[in-house]
Amino acid sequence: MITASITVRLFAALRERAGWAERQVALPAGAAAPTPASLWRQLGLGDTLPAQVRVAVNQVFASADQRLEPGAEVAFLPPISGG
């Protein structure tokens, strides 16, 4: 049986603070679908997602409270400083 999973990615300062860039989170069969906010807690990144951290789901900005489909890629993005 293939276990469904979600890919979690961290960038820049968040990546360095956590010490990892990418993790696969397995979705136990029958469990409620996680949200970005619940994964943030589950992965020990903090109790609540800080307001300045933005969330992308499948490479599009998204709400931290949306339910994630199996196979989704969720990314936590520190404040942008481009250009």
Added chain:
Amino acid sequence: MITASITVRLFAALRERAGWAERQVALPAGAAAPTPASLWRQLGLGDTLPAQVRVAVNQVFASADQRLEPGAEVAFLPPISGG
């Protein structure tokens, strides 16, 4: 004896309407110094200088009522359309 004079220049539509680009206006000895507005009348360009015509004296924008020194270059400029 050298007669002092003022150079008058016309540009673009004003030049074409008048049929000339540049004239020397002699300054009679003892006469009051002309102004751009008085030259406009004197040269038959019209009774009063239209509001949209700008005046330059010695290649700097100037008032139509300023007294002109001998040797001055006065230009009448139709509305600008550069760039």
Added chain:
Amino acid sequence: MADPLPGNIALQLQLHPERFDPLVALAAWQRSLAASGAEPAAAEAHFIGRVRGVTAAGVPLEALELEHYPGMTEAQISRLAADCAQRHGLRAVRVDHRVGRVLPGEAIVLVAVTADRRGPTQRGGQELLEALKHEAPFWKREWSGGVGAWVEGNTAF
């Protein structure tokens, strides 16, 4: 490299891992627009941003390190450009952005746009630059004295 945006707008987007010359990028863009057969646009505006020689804290900068989110960064810039093009009636958009290690004085960003009138061209180019700075996933780290510090937020407008 050229994506059609809504309303027949062409976007050219390039992320450069190495130093790039904005005028070379502009020349390539202009050639490709001319090759499309369209009449040259009446108005064209460019903005070039270069790396300053000092950090936000005012000490000499050795290099800027630019991290991005491969895939999302390109997709997000395309969305921002399409949005901006539609709002301002832009005809063509070109964006070049450095990634990786960038030295003081080197170009970090080029935004170029064309439109039929100068007002929308200038406003559209400015708005796209601001959108890139705040909505495209790039992160800067300033290196100085061998120590790197992530930049949180943008330099003053």
Added chain:
Amino acid sequence: MADPLPGNIALQLQLHPERFDPLVALAAWQRSLAASGAEPAAAEAHFIGRVRGVTAAGVPLEALELEHYPGMTEAQISRLAADCAQRHGLRAVRVDHRVGRVLPGEAIVLVAVTADRRGPTQRGGQELLEALKHEAPFWKREWSGGVGAWVEGNTAF
């Protein structure tokens, strides 16, 4: 060709009786700024205006004829650039403008400025372009069907 403006600002100004390539002008300008030994400016903005293929009245344009006031036009552009540079803290200004007969699609004006921040750079460049359009002595005549008509005033912003 390079005049020092107040506050150590360099102006490069060129009136072209023949077709010019804005990117060639920009390359020459950038080379001369680099040769001055100054650190490259953090922000640089360009605007290129080109001749439209139709007249203000909407009929096909054969050519635009650009008259100027030799001497005053150059002096007036220098004054406008110095003024704008001082107001916005610009570091360098480059202006190229066509005179004579200009064909549709050809560049008629290039305004390029540098400064330390993007806001003043963009605002300064825009303001100088508007100043040129309204305060520098140039007059356009549109030629169409063999008939020339003087343009009174500027195209819409």
